[in-house]
Amino acid sequence: MERVVLGDHGAFSQLVRRHTPRMYAIARRIGVVPTEAEEIVQEAFLRVWVNAATWSPQKGGFAVWLGRIVVNLCIDRLRRDRYEPWGDDEPPMPTADLESVLFQQQQAEQIARAVEELPMRQRTALVLCYYEGFSNAEAAGILEISVSALEALLVRARRSLRERLAPLIGTY
Amino acid sequence: MLLSRFKHYFAAYGADTRRWPKKRYEIWRWRRLAASSRFNSERTEAERLDRLLDLWKVEAAPERLARHICRQALALPQRPKSAIAARSDVIVWPFASYWPGIASFGVALVMGCLLGWYGSGINAAPSEDWLNTAALSTLAGDFGER
Numbered sequence: 001m002e003r004v005v006l007g008d009h010g011a012f013s014q015l016v017r018r019h020t021p022r023m024y025a026i027a028r029r030i031g032v033v034p035t036e037a038e039e040i041v042q043e044a045f046l047r048v049w050v051n052a053a054t055w056s057p058q059k060g061g062f063a064v065w066l067g068r069i070v071v072n073l074c075i076d077r078l079r080r081d082r083y084e085p086w087g088d089d090e091p092p093m094p095t096a097d098l099e100s101v102l103f104q105q106q107q108a109e110q111i112a113r114a115v116e117e118l119p120m121r122q123r124t125a126l127v128l129c130y131y132e133g134f135s136n137a138e139a140a141g142i143l144e145i146s147v148s149a150l151e152a153l154l155v156r157a158r159r160s161l162r163e164r165l166a167p168l169i170g171t172y
Numbered sequence: 173m174l175l176s177r178f179k180h181y182f183a184a185y186g187a188d189t190r191r192w193p194k195k196r197y198e199i200w201r202w203r204r205l206a207a208s209s210r211f212n213s214e215r216t217e218a219e220r221l222d223r224l225l226d227l228w229k230v231e232a233a234p235e236r237l238a239r240h241i242c243r244q245a246l247a248l249p250q251r252p253k254s255a256i257a258a259r260s261d262v263i264v265w266p267f268a269s270y271w272p273g274i275a276s277f278g279v280a281l282v283m284g285c286l287l288g289w290y291g292s293g294i295n296a297a298p299s300e301d302w303l304n305t306a307a308l309s310t311l312a313g314d315f316g317e318r
Contacts, residue, residue, distance in 0.1 A: 025232075042244060129185065137193075
């Protein structure tokens, strides 16, 4: 990042390649549709490049800084326009055994819907810690809360999911 | 570590200790503890939910996205540090997140002092003189006094 601050194109490209998949996944799991998730990731990196001089390691590392930008952009986008994220633009799953694939897809959609119904902060905490592998300190930094507050969000999120997915949990 | 704290980790981070807070020595201890039978119910419950959550996959970011981002961003000029430096007339408070707590504590302290200073008479018993006067005034009619 220090090289990016000095205007190093190669260093920026490297950062983009390294962090794009994770940031895209965060946006998608928070509930943004694919095309908008791409726009959000792009917007976040544009801000990083243009405002690179504002970065400092004291802000909790590059991933935390970028994650905070992406999460805030997602929240803004979701507040601005509510939409139905389970449209026809979902990518088709590979079809080895159609019946079991459809069954799995249905279950995955149920889980995704249950996650989507969580309050925004609980959902974001779960996505960051469980799905995207951020440490508790990093996730707390992205959400700008304390680690204990993050843990409370995670506990509530998992408790809600357990209640909502109770019929499915019985089958596992 | 308190057992309740350990159960709290199951409830927050799930059954896979790799997702738990990373302190190497403690992880080693936790892994040994996590496998012990005293946490069977918490572990089983967390594992069931983990298995379900793992079913939800999202598609990978398109290959072209990173290239597109680089092309778009690198065409833009970077803002120099001097342009984004904090304006001298803006006061930046240090430790911003602590100030609401400090302010609340200060207000509570002032309220407590005020209550202690002026509130001492709130629950005090009424003076005996006042009680005697009130009692005599009701009896005054019986003795023909007006």
